[in-house]
Amino acid sequence: MSKPLKQIHLAAHFPGVNSTTVWSDPAAGSQIEFDSFVHFAQTAERAKFDFLFLAEGLRLREQGGEIYDLDVVGRPDTFTVLAALAAVTEHLGLTGTINSTFNEPYEVARQFASLDHLSGGRAAWNVVTSWDAFTGENFRRGGFLPREERYERAREFLDTAHELFDSWDGGEVLADPVSGEFLRDAGPGAFAHRGRQFDISGHFNVPRSPQGRPVVFQAGDSDEGREFAAASADAIFGRYGTLEEGRAFYADVKGRLARYGRTPDELKILPAATFVLGDTDAEARELAHEVRLKQVSGATAIKYLEHVWNRDLSGYDPDGPLPEIDPEPGENTIALGRASVRMNRDPVAVAREWRELATARGLSIRELVIETTGRQSFDGSPLTVAQAIDGLVQADAADGFILVPHLTPGGLDVFADTVVPLLQERGVFRREYDGPTLRDHLGLAAPRARALAPAHR
Amino acid sequence: MPVRPSHSPAPTRSPAPLHLAVALDGAGWHPAAWREPGADADRLFTAGYWAALVAEAEHGLLDFVTFEDSLSLQSTDPDGPDGRTDLVRGRLDAVLVAARVAPLSRHIGLVPSVVATHTEPFHVSKALATLDYVSRGRAGLRIQISERADEVRHFGRRAAGGGATELYGEAADHVEVVRRLWDSWEDDAEIRDAATGRFVDRAKLHYIDFEGRHFSVKGPSITPRPPQGLPPVSALAADAAVYPFLARATDIGYVTARDADEARAAVAALPRTPHVFGELTVFLDEKPEAAERRLQRLDAAHGAAYTSDARVFAGTPELLADLLLEWREAGLTGFRLRPGVLAHDLPAITRGLVPELQRRGAFRQAYEASSLRGLLGLARPANRYAPGPDAPASPTAPAAA
Numbered sequence: 001m002s003k004p005l006k007q008i009h010l011a012a013h014f015p016g017v018n019s020t021t022v023w024s025d026p027a028a029g030s031q032i033e034f035d036s037f038v039h040f041a042q043t044a045e046r047a048k049f050d051f052l053f054l055a056e057g058l059r060l061r062e063q064g065g066e067i068y069d070l071d072v073v074g075r076p077d078t079f080t081v082l083a084a085l086a087a088v089t090e091h092l093g094l095t096g097t098i099n100s101t102f103n104e105p106y107e108v109a110r111q112f113a114s115l116d117h118l119s120g121g122r123a124a125w126n127v128v129t130s131w132d133a134f135t136g137e138n139f140r141r142g143g144f145l146p147r148e149e150r151y152e153r154a155r156e157f158l159d160t161a162h163e164l165f166d167s168w169d170g171g172e173v174l175a176d177p178v179s180g181e182f183l184r185d186a187g188p189g190a191f192a193h194r195g196r197q198f199d200i201s202g203h204f205n206v207p208r209s210p211q212g213r214p215v216v217f218q219a220g221d222s223d224e225g226r227e228f229a230a231a232s233a234d235a236i237f238g239r240y241g242t243l244e245e246g247r248a249f250y251a252d253v254k255g256r257l258a259r260y261g262r263t264p265d266e267l268k269i270l271p272a273a274t275f276v277l278g279d280t281d282a283e284a285r286e287l288a289h290e291v292r293l294k295q296v297s298g299a300t301a302i303k304y305l306e307h308v309w310n311r312d313l314s315g316y317d318p319d320g321p322l323p324e325i326d327p328e329p330g331e332n333t334i335a336l337g338r339a340s341v342r343m344n345r346d347p348v349a350v351a352r353e354w355r356e357l358a359t360a361r362g363l364s365i366r367e368l369v370i371e372t373t374g375r376q377s378f379d380g381s382p383l384t385v386a387q388a389i390d391g392l393v394q395a396d397a398a399d400g401f402i403l404v405p406h407l408t409p410g411g412l413d414v415f416a417d418t419v420v421p422l423l424q425e426r427g428v429f430r431r432e433y434d435g436p437t438l439r440d441h442l443g444l445a446a447p448r449a450r451a452l453a454p455a456h457r
Numbered sequence: 458m459p460v461r462p463s464h465s466p467a468p469t470r471s472p473a474p475l476h477l478a479v480a481l482d483g484a485g486w487h488p489a490a491w492r493e494p495g496a497d498a499d500r501l502f503t504a505g506y507w508a509a510l511v512a513e514a515e516h517g518l519l520d521f522v523t524f525e526d527s528l529s530l531q532s533t534d535p536d537g538p539d540g541r542t543d544l545v546r547g548r549l550d551a552v553l554v555a556a557r558v559a560p561l562s563r564h565i566g567l568v569p570s571v572v573a574t575h576t577e578p579f580h581v582s583k584a585l586a587t588l589d590y591v592s593r594g595r596a597g598l599r600i601q602i603s604e605r606a607d608e609v610r611h612f613g614r615r616a617a618g619g620g621a622t623e624l625y626g627e628a629a630d631h632v633e634v635v636r637r638l639w640d641s642w643e644d645d646a647e648i649r650d651a652a653t654g655r656f657v658d659r660a661k662l663h664y665i666d667f668e669g670r671h672f673s674v675k676g677p678s679i680t681p682r683p684p685q686g687l688p689p690v691s692a693l694a695a696d697a698a699v700y701p702f703l704a705r706a707t708d709i710g711y712v713t714a715r716d717a718d719e720a721r722a723a724v725a726a727l728p729r730t731p732h733v734f735g736e737l738t739v740f741l742d743e744k745p746e747a748a749e750r751r752l753q754r755l756d757a758a759h760g761a762a763y764t765s766d767a768r769v770f771a772g773t774p775e776l777l778a779d780l781l782l783e784w785r786e787a788g789l790t791g792f793r794l795r796p797g798v799l800a801h802d803l804p805a806i807t808r809g810l811v812p813e814l815q816r817r818g819a820f821r822q823a824y825e826a827s828s829l830r831g832l833l834g835l836a837r838p839a840n841r842y843a844p845g846p847d848a849p850a851s852p853t854a855p856a857a858a
Contacts, residue, residue: 024649024651032681034590034591060677066659067659067677069655069658069659070654072656074657075679076680077584077680079556081591083556086557087508087557087558087559088560104575107528110550111553113549114549115553117503118549137673139672140672173502173547177492177496182498182542183546186538186540188546188547189538200611201611202607202608203537205547205548206549206550207502
């Protein structure tokens with residue numbers, strides 16, 4: 001008896017401020033105008049994707065004391081654009097990355113609860129952390145958080161938000177004009193949280209939303225990040241899309257769930273991936289090479305190297321060999337405001353590894369950067385790509401993928417038109433949405449509401 | 458800048474048309490409004506409810522709608538919930554409601570309320586800039602403070618108290634930061650120069666370097682300058698003590714004048730605020746007695762007479778038009794009306810008051826502009842950080858054609 005086919009989950013990541021986006025392409029549109037978001041979201045919904053994903057950054061990136069200008073700069077506010085997209089889509093999940101360091105639980109919880117109401121149950125929250133004083137300079141409290149407390153704050157932030165979501169059980173609003181009872185009782189929303197990071201109490205003012213709580217995503221690859229996800233996330237924005245790494249990550253993270261009384265289905269593992277499609281595999285590979293050259297110019301390659309080396313490398317030739325000098329140790333002072341997900345390893349070790357790789361294969365700086373920064377990419381004909389995605393999912397290297405095209409906003413169209421029908425034919429991807437909420441799409445049960453004390457019922 | 462009647466040689470001859478806004482809150486401003494026929498109170502937390510209200514307001518060619526908000530449950534008690542079960546409780550985030558209805562409307566301005574006391578100006582600035590993008594230039598901001606002790610406990614990061622003067626001072630800084638962030642990108646900062654590989658001209662992005670008593674903000678914004686440049690900022694003054702804040706921070710001040718003399722005093726106190734709107738709660742019916750009876754019926758259901766910081770008007774659309782035009786003589790440029798019962802009084806405004814004002818030549822016959830600033834007669838402002846036309850040309854950047 002063969003194992004039943006796993007159903008694939010697919011999401012669309014709006015291309016943001018990184019070198020994935022080829023903004024110089026004549027077909028590239030705005031990263032800010034709402035039309036771009038409408039096109040992208042409606043394509044994802046036409047293709048029956050689970051959700052749309054937005055990244056976040058709270059300060060413009062800098063390098064060498066100047067605003068970084070070689071990639072897309074600028075993005076809209078996450079909550080606001082997702083709420084507007086709820087008006088032009090019906091089923092698509094709406095996932096926003098919201099930082100737990102530079103926000104407060106009461107406000108974020110009511111924004112997510114509001115988004116869940118306004119979208120009919122389609123909201124999701126990708127919880128990220130930050131600690132850096134650089135981003136903190138845009139906020140009232142500045143860079144107040146010691147680095148080692150960032151996960152503690154994130155965990156407590158999420159717990160607190162859940163306490164707020166659960167402070168209404170869903171049956172309080174009667175709105176009965178005859179009896180004159182708007183509320184069943186006078187106590188909904190009561191909460192009190194006393195912890196190391198937050199000491200707050202009072203009454204949450206948004207009634208329970210269609211999903212009860214938004215779906216929670218977590219990104220991050222550190223041991224702490226994996227544990228955080230196993231304890232409290234519904235999905236993890238994974239890093240590994242290849243077979244061996246993916247399987248190892250998948251097994252590790254799913255293996256941690258039992259510790260928290262959870263089953264493997266309760267956490268979806270969704271790595272990010274890009275794709276380049278062609279009529280044939282050879283054509284797609286050629287096109288992918290051209291895309292990579294557009295993504296990583298000589299100047300971009302040097303800047304990327306500086307990000308690791310923490311030094312001014314502007315005197316180096318991008319078409320020449322890697323610097324012989326070692327990275328500058330300590331806090332990175334040259335590249336500021338970048339997500340640190342990729343850079344959580346010892347830079348000296350990274351540099352040594354790269355030098356060995358470049359020497360062994362005769363790679364220039366630019367070729368090396370292209371080689372090492374490329375994230376998981378499905379390059380090939382639609383059939384090849386469909387087989388590759390399905391193969392990775394059936395082999396338990398992932399539960400699906402968060403796809404980021406290199407073109408805004410039309411880059412998803414070709415995937416929707418060619419790969420999705422092939423996945424549907426294979427019986428591994430939905431043809432229609434089963435239910436209205438994002439939890440329905442992801443096969444996640446409704447969250448258990450907090451057990452209420454008898455006096456509160 | 459709009460032309461104030463008081464600046465015209467003969468205000469009675471061809472006064473500027475009135476501007477009209479409605480304040481949306483729950484089922485309406487009367488506490489018993491949710492119990493009225495058609496109030497749809499079981500749908501207050503759905504997008505469809507708000508979309509229908511905004512569509513009705515847009516049908517009436519109103520300048521904008523405002524969305525009330527707060528960071529606590531509505532209460533008659535200043536320190537916490539009042540234990541009542543007979544009143545609307547709970548509400549959705551106003552900025553998100555405005556964003557949700559933006560793609561479903563085309564002309565009307567969308568003005569959510571934001572509490573400056575507990576929010577981050579950086580977040581508010583990018584949220585409003587984004588509302589301006591998703592509405593294509595129809596965003597505005599209504600800023601308010603909170604003196605409530607329960608809201609302090611909801612955030613747990615500041616001491617209670619401070620007093621209104623202090624909180625309005627902080628709110629004025631908040632607005633200043635929000636506006637500087639809107640200006641922190643020059644309009645043409647995005648250059649997409651494939652030849653040099655530069656997406657932006659970083660010389661056109663500006664640190665705002667705000668240092669204030671309560672917070673400092675570095676900038677620039679992560680969101681480019683919004684379509685309107687600076688979306689209009691508004692605030693309510695329930696008494697004259699708040700006028701200095703209106704004067705410092707707003708493009709539109711709502712004042713709760715009770716009569717034409719008070720309106721005149723408010724206008725005189727705010728000589729440089731582009732728009733001073735009167736604020737009224739309204740109950741409208743075809744006969745004055747019907748409006749009075751309806752108000753009495755609502756009061757009976759509620760068990761107390763309705764009171765308000767603003768004047769309460771119960772009468773016909775014609776009588777309300779008389780009143781608004783009388784107060785216009787005092788220098789008010791428009792009104793923010795609080796419908797007593799949205800299900801009844803909003804259509805009475807759009808289908809009764811508006812045609813009456815149109816008949817008298819005092820209100821627009823069609824939307825004449827595509828942005829909220831345009832509807833309000835406010836020019837798109839120059840960017841404070843951009844070199845003006847008289848500034849010496851930068852040695853590296855040739856002057857734009």
